[in-house]
Amino acid sequence: MKYDVVVVGSGPAGSMTARFAAESGANVLIIERRQEVGVPVLCGEGISKGVDEFKVLEGKRWLANNMDGARIISPDGTMVKLAADMAGDETGYVLYRDIFDQELARGAIRAGAELMLNTCAVNILKENGKIKGVKAKQFGEEFDIEADIVVGADGVESKIGRWAGMKTTLKPYDLETCAQYTLSNVEFDRAYCDFYLGKKIAPGGYAWIFPKGKDIANVGVGILASLSEPGMSLKLLDKFINSRPELKKGEPLRFLAGAVPVAEPIESVRDNLLLVGDAARQVDPITGGGLMASIEAGKTAGETIGKAIDEQRFDKEMLLPYEEKLKNTLYKKLKRNYVVKEIILGMEDKTLNMLADSLKDYKFDELSTLSLVKALVLKHPSLLIKLKPLLKLSRL
Amino acid sequence: MGKPKALVDKGKCLACGGCISVCPQDAIAMCSSKAIVSKENCIDCGICIQTCPVGAIGNEVH
Ligand SMILES: Cc1cc2nc3c(=O)[nH]c(=O)nc-3n(C[C@H](O)[C@H](O)[C@H](O)COP(=O)(O)OP(=O)(O)OC[C@H]3O[C@@H](n4cnc5c(N)ncnc54)[C@H](O)[C@@H]3O)c2cc1C
Ligand code: SF4
Numbered sequence: 001m002k003y004d005v006v007v008v009g010s011g012p013a014g015s016m017t018a019r020f021a022a023e024s025g026a027n028v029l030i031i032e033r034r035q036e037v038g039v040p041v042l043c044g045e046g047i048s049k050g051v052d053e054f055k056v057l058e059g060k061r062w063l064a065n066n067m068d069g070a071r072i073i074s075p076d077g078t079m080v081k082l083a084a085d086m087a088g089d090e091t092g093y094v095l096y097r098d099i100f101d102q103e104l105a106r107g108a109i110r111a112g113a114e115l116m117l118n119t120c121a122v123n124i125l126k127e128n129g130k131i132k133g134v135k136a137k138q139f140g141e142e143f144d145i146e147a148d149i150v151v152g153a154d155g156v157e158s159k160i161g162r163w164a165g166m167k168t169t170l171k172p173y174d175l176e177t178c179a180q181y182t183l184s185n186v187e188f189d190r191a192y193c194d195f196y197l198g199k200k201i202a203p204g205g206y207a208w209i210f211p212k213g214k215d216i217a218n219v220g221v222g223i224l225a226s227l228s229e230p231g232m233s234l235k236l237l238d239k240f241i242n243s244r245p246e247l248k249k250g251e252p253l254r255f256l257a258g259a260v261p262v263a264e265p266i267e268s269v270r271d272n273l274l275l276v277g278d279a280a281r282q283v284d285p286i287t288g289g290g291l292m293a294s295i296e297a298g299k300t301a302g303e304t305i306g307k308a309i310d311e312q313r314f315d316k317e318m319l320l321p322y323e324e325k326l327k328n329t330l331y332k333k334l335k336r337n338y339v340v341k342e343i344i345l346g347m348e349d350k351t352l353n354m355l356a357d358s359l360k361d362y363k364f365d366e367l368s369t370l371s372l373v374k375a376l377v378l379k380h381p382s383l384l385i386k387l388k389p390l391l392k393l394s395r396l
Numbered sequence: 397m398g399k400p401k402a403l404v405d406k407g408k409c410l411a412c413g414g415c416i417s418v419c420p421q422d423a424i425a426m427c428s429s430k431a432i433v434s435k436e437n438c439i440d441c442g443i444c445i446q447t448c449p450v451g452a453i454g455n456e457v458h
């Protein structure tokens with residue numbers, strides 16, 4: 001079996017990479033160890049409206065709910081609202097993540113990529129120290145898949161990078177460990193995604209309510225692994241739900257455990273190899289949102305691969321423009337937000353309450369972590385000192 | 397008595413991959429949607445045990 005490109009993982013990062021590589025003429029195979037793309041769902045399913053600009057989704061089957069904005073609730077219950085000016089002017093979506101992933105995979109297949117399910121990469125294939133493809137296993141049988149370029153889009157637990165000798169192990173303070181129910185028969189404002197902060201609610205993270213419909217919502221808790229004890233995410237989630245009558249009466253339709261990297265992006269390119277998405281730690285360290293980053297990085301990766309195939313050169317230098325381009329775009333935001341994450345982690349609950357109180361009537365011009373940071377600095381010039389490394393970053 | 401090693405309760409594991417991403421020894425792998433610890437590589441640092449969101453990992457003495 002020989003392809004130009006073998007992509008390991010059919011999540012958003014893998015499918016986007018495969019699609020754009022195939023569109024530029026590469027012969028692409030995606031392998032996925034699951035038996036159905038996108039299933040089981042391991043996600044809060046929130047995404048910003050910015051996804052529209054990529055024009056990679058057809059129809060609306062993937063869309064569960066339109067969002068007007070987000071609300072941040074401080075430990076003492078003070079609410080900061082980040083919303084579009086006009087009600088009904090949606091700023092984001094809650095997805096059916098399984099259908100969303102399948103739509104992205106369909107886009108890759110339409111562009112010419114092949115997809116092999118039930119197929120797990122078990123190692124990297126090397127010849128004289130050079131990466132030559134992957135070793136895969138399907139229904140108990142091992143076989144080789146040769147390819148000029150291997151793409152590790154294998155998510156948070158990524159092994160492809162490790163097998164290639166890259167340092168992908170996450171520090172516990174760079175991982176959010178999560179539990180989530182999709183609850184039916186619950187009450188909430190379906191126009192907003194809510195984020196609850198506080199050391200007692202979710203140390204080093206937050207609890208969330210992301211509405212999927214009139215009386216269905218994803219309700220979850222994510223905490224920093226370095227502050228976690230065994231089974232703590234689930235215990236805190238049950239506590240969060242039981243302390244709120246509007247949630248307590250709900251019944252779960254789905255339960256999941258999850259892990260999200262909240263690290264800085266890592267080295268992602270070697271000769272004949274690229275990492276994309278969670279595997280490259282391309283996730284917003286403040287929100288833990290990785291879908292938009294995976295989509296943006298996947299597109300860039302696919303386009304870079306297209307050029308490499310054109311020139312029949314697969315060395316690191318040829319693939320590096322992928323990382324260079326992201327350094328000037330996505331990574332600026334991710335690095336800035338990593339600094340903000342560290343500042344927020346250092347704050348006591350009473351500081352969070354004070355900051356929320358100062359912003360509760362603030363009118364945000366846009367819904368983004370950047371506008372939140374700007375508002376904080378405006379209200380509290382003293383924060384500027386803490387944010388100094390951040391200003392340096394934004395000038396990069 | 398041998399050294400303690402991490403052990404995943406297969407009935408509880410929900411395949412989130414968190415333990416795998418933080419294991420400093422690369423001692424855990426996902427097999428048929430369950431995390432499995434390789435006894436040879438585990439140094440019982442306890443990081444995975446602390447990380448698991450549903451408490452599916454414990455110690456076992458060999
Ligand atoms: C609880 C939770 C809530 C989240 N909520 C949000 C949210 O609301 N909004 C948001 O933007 N992001 C959210 N995220 C983050 C988001 O889910 C990820 O950033 C995103 O899925 C990354 O996409 P990916 O393609 O890199 O990886 P994944 O979607 O994880 O895809 C990786 C794929 O690779 C496959 N794979 C892995 N190893 C192998 C192998 N060896 N062989 C073959 N296949 C393999 C897996 O089966 C999987 O299909 C959340 C994450 C969690 C855990
Ligand atoms: S952290 Fe727990 S639930 Fe997640 S894969 Fe490891 S053992 Fe399974």
Ligand code: SF4
Nearest residue numbers: 419438439441442444
């Ligand atoms: S105890 Fe430490 S070394 Fe052993 S599997 Fe868990 S994280 Fe890895």
